[in-house]
Amino acid sequence: MMKEATISTIPTSADGLSRVDGRAKVTGAAKYSAEYKLDGMTYAVLVGSTITNGTIASIDIKAAEKAPGVLAVITYLNAPKVPGHQVAKNPGKPEVKSGPLKVFYDNKIMLNNHPVAMVIADTFERAQYAASLVKATYNKQVHDTKPPKDINKGVAPSDGKDFTRGTADAWQNAPIKLEQEYTLPNEFHNPMELHAIIAKWNSDDKLTIWDKTQGVKATRGDIAKAFNLKEENVQVNSQFVGGAFGSALQVWPHEIAAIIGAKVVMRPVKLVLSRPDMFTSVGYRPYTWQKIGIGATADGKLVGITHEAAGQTSSYEDFSEGPINVSKALYACPNVTTRYKIVSLDVGTPTWMRGPGEATGAFALESALDELSYKLKVDPIELRLINYAKTDPVSGKPFSSKFLDEAYEIGAKQIGWKDRKAEPAQATQNGWLVGYGMGGGMFGAYRDKATVKAIMKADGILTLQTAVSDIGPGTGTAMTLIAAERMGISPDKIKFEMGESSLPDAPMQGGSATTATVGGAVYDACNDLKQKFQKLMGNGGTDKLDYAKILKDNNLPSLDVTVQSSLGSDGQKYSMQSWSVHFTKVLVHPKTGVVKIDKVVCVADSGTIVSPKTARSQIVGGAIGGIGMALMEEGVIDQRYGRYVNNNLADYHVPVNADIPQIEALFVNKPDPHINQMGAKGMGEIALIGMAAAVANAVYNATGKRVRDLPITPDKLI
């Protein structure tokens, strides 16, 4: 059953199309939101609170207003009202939380660096200088930014009750069992591109924005609602996005602020967040405390798993995700109990970050399984195979496709799993301890609804249009490949247009759903367009068509179709998931505790790989994110002030080149026959989910030290 992996580890031209926008990106021709130059452009800089909880007592903007080049200084006292901020009070049902932070709404301070003012000037430098002149005083109240240490202080989120399958807490009665706590600190998306918006009012009720967003349509809808505008009067452009990882899935206060500002000065306003602002303004992966109780029979059959988790959220808005979901679904375990709570603190609201929930949960579950494997003296892969879920343990439905067992086999061979010692701290290499570890992940394989317009013109160029954003995975490239295959034309004859809200509907780029969703629609649109041509030719015609000639022969300038496409009834019949497994070989210095990742092998089972090169990049990027999660990422708040102390890229560490070895990205590459015509499922999230556990497990194998509180820094190993 061993199947040779189909992709070489370093892509060559034989692996197919390179990024269609690669040249534009590396030459600087690709324009990101902050890079547009508009006539009369002005520049906004935010001023944040220096306290964490309380109210603004006074705010002095006189000096700032007088500073050279300043056009406006906006605070809650003078800001025009945002219609969407004026929520109708429902006296019958008092609001528990006020909802998303309303910028310049009132004098309340909900978190440290809460925006209290915005300076708009004719240059960025002048705005920045004037911002330093704004002086606020505060009525300080006690704040609480301490992360949870158990679930006791938390409340169940509205969308998540405690869950039990079989007997509650059955792991306690298992012959072999363990219970451990795991923590994951606040992590930040920190895409290279800072969040940025340019807002321009074309008239009183017509707005255009250039904005970093993962969904131009959703952003258009939210902004139209906030400012009480007709949707068609709002144009959102987001042609290129320099990474987002979830941070641009919603409209944040700074976007509203820029739009308010543009209204005040009646000129285009550009607002680019600073790197420190990126730690408080656009969400983050929330600190999460987890406890896993797990038990098995002596031969490794899981008896029960209890997974408790408490994640932090803000005092004004609930955020919940699914860290406990992996424990329900990754293994065939008869008895599963989960309890998930959220704890309100005086911090900003978290948001989805690559592998939201699952990445957090998989660290705990896949660590616990590793711990169990040592107790049982069963190989970690074997333990996973003993408990392999052949049908979805939650719904009982069959999987639309699952080849995770093949992925285990491919990965184990590639990393050299046979060299792993069954007991920890047994192997050395040049004075460094050597360890191997693995960890797996799963994430729902979603396919949403999307509309694609396909236009074939007389010059033989096919244009595809849909309003999806590309935050970096290479959507344009994958869509071009799908269309080229369907139409039987060369990729260089295809133009893929996206990132504008006036284009046909597409969902946000999130949840690893774009290839399956938009790809499915591209496939259907091309199919329909091709049939239209075949009809023109009469009796079906051949499969290989000369589109330009057919148009010419029929005296037509172009032919087009607009097709909406979504998941069929198979969505009800099958459980659709993507799977991954990560293997690492690490070296740990026995005296200094330094960890070096020596080798990484990731194997994804995400259906057909439609674009080999960008798929590989996707896996490599996710694996690097997972290494960061394992070894270095940690947002630190000084609890006395409620303020982040490492809110920059020198102090908040993400991996650099020297930390990353050659990463081998392999794919099972077998189609999922139910999700779409290509058989392709998403892989953005699974690229990261399970990686942190693979590193932690390898560190244990090397040292005998189990680190359950991420990140694994040298001090925790000496």
Next chain:
Amino acid sequence: MKQFTYVKPTTQTTAVTAIGKPGTKIIAGGTNLVDLMKKGVTAPNRLVDINALPLKEISTTKDGLHIGALALNSVVSENATVIKLQPLLSMALKAGASPQLRNMATVGGNMMQRTRCVYFYDTTMPCNKRAPGTGCGAMEGYNRMHAIFGTSDKCIAVHPSDMCVALAALDATVVVTGKKGTRRIPFTQFHRLPGDNPELDNQLAADEMILSVEIPENNFAKNSYYLKVRDRQSYAFALVSVAAALDIQNGVIQSARLAMGGVAHKPWRLFDAEKALAGKPATEDSFKTAALIAMQGAKGHEYNAFKLKLAPATIVEALKHASGLV
């Protein structure tokens, strides 16, 4: 940032006149100063750009190796003479920052770079170094990167340089000039401990500038090593670093030089440990004894107590590398 004026003198004399005025800052590579200005940590009203001065040379003189204050960190680290005569300096430089930063950073700027203490950088926080009398944010705060030697109740910041750790170990001399003339300061006395005046990092007067550093000849080239322990493999400041240089004849240490980074307000020279190594065999046992001596007087805080264990381990590892045991 605040508006400032800018001058670029072309001779040493005009430069010395220019830096004498209050509110003036020298700018060299700008990799530290510009950040501090953007953050509002420092707000000079006048910048003196010294890059037009002829202070880039690397040469050997009767006093040893001479390196101009404007020699770039990258150039010094790749210089064949430096690698041959003082490999420890090259290793330390390469362990610092990133290639892009080293391409801009100068030797003088590196010596004068300010602490990376997060409380020093955030103007909303207390910091006696930035704003004397406001208190020390790090003392009871997040002090993972902070000092374990030579602290005061005013400041526990560390000097962040790697290069300076090697220069302290190698008995370098700093040549400075000002209106009162030129003077030579032993490297180990150039930086100072915080005491009651943590706002002062070093002995350089406000109207003085660094011209060069000089490293005397030595016998350490064969047995030198710079070991930096950090949270990632590049582009991170040291948790602890050790510069180790040994003169070993027939397996016996004739003389040793040791200095640590990431542990004090200045590059921390380990004189007592060096003495303990002299005359001893180059073995792990000797190194462990020296490391124990080196750690006398060390004091940890809430988040940096691990350095009490990491520092001696790093000393031993660095000495093992220097002596060829690994």
